[in-house]
Amino acid sequence: MTDLAIDLQGVGKTYRYFALENIRLQVPAGTIMGLIGPNGAGKSTTIRILMGLIHQERGEVRVLGHRMPAEQVAAKWDIGFASEDMRLYDSLTLAWHMNFIASIYPKWDAAYAQLLLKRFGLHAEQKIKGLSHGQRVKAVLLLILARRPKLLVLDEPTTGLDPVARHEVLRELTDVMADEDRSILFSSHNTQDVEQISDRITFIDRGRIIDSMDKEAYMDRWRRLRLEIPAGIEVPALPGVIGIKRSGRLAVAIANEFAPDLANAYETSGARVHAVENMTLEEIFVANVEHSREEVNS
DSSP, X not given: OOXXXXXXXXXXXXXXXXXXXXXXXEEETTOEEEEEOOTTSSHHHHHHHHTTSSOOSEEEEEETTEEETTTHHHHHTTEEEEOTTOOOOTTSBHHHHHHXXXXXXXXXXXXXXXXXXXXXXXXXXXXXXXXXXXXXXXHHHHHHHTTOOSEEEEESTTTTOOHHHHHHHHHHHHHHTTSTTOEEEEEESOHHHHHHHOSEEEEEETTEEEEEEEHHHHHHHOEEEEEEOOTTOOOOOOTTEEEEEEETTEEEEEESSOOTHHHHHHHHHTXXXXXXXXXXXXXXXXXXXXXXXXXXHO
């Protein structure tokens, strides 16, 4: 069995107006997992539990083989964690922060840190208060990456970045994976980021995992079929189709288990298939969330 960087089994946490329910999430070592969900879906709560920042009320959490939160001290030596609300010392320089981190973590790679300074366009002697939002995000990422952690856990790492800064950050995360022993879990509501660099995806909504699997295999399952349905024809409910929306004679069917004979089945029922289209990850995510909510409310 593939070693797991992260293994959550039946994890739950209840608040007054929100509950994380029966979270099962596995991140194999050497993979990039994108955790996608709308705001308030439970992404940050899940990440804070696996980091030991809050404690689950139910279920088991293992990170790099360590039970969380009981063994979080041992685990965190090899975890690089960043979130939106992390702060650096405004009055001090980036160099001071680099020296401070290097004094704590024996795996600090000074040569790699210098390389990241150049790649990110940062100056070590500049004070943090003089950095833009994008530069601060890249500074935090530098401090994490230069430690050479086995696991990166990033909560919304590209929020608020301009397109160039986003490209630089995503490129560096991809380069990190040249070492197949390293793993990344990053949360985002930006499906383009996830589609660009991840090899596995997990959808979360309203405190529940909707889907989690290999990205390419998952996206290959989904199709959009554009139909024309003559008057008086009622198309049957077909296996693998999660929804169909009609507007007069035209209709759009969404399939989450597409098979080549699906189009033939619609033709046989009397409908005309004008197009069978691939879907973007964003379109899949929206369709999946809507379908999941309909099932819960039905």
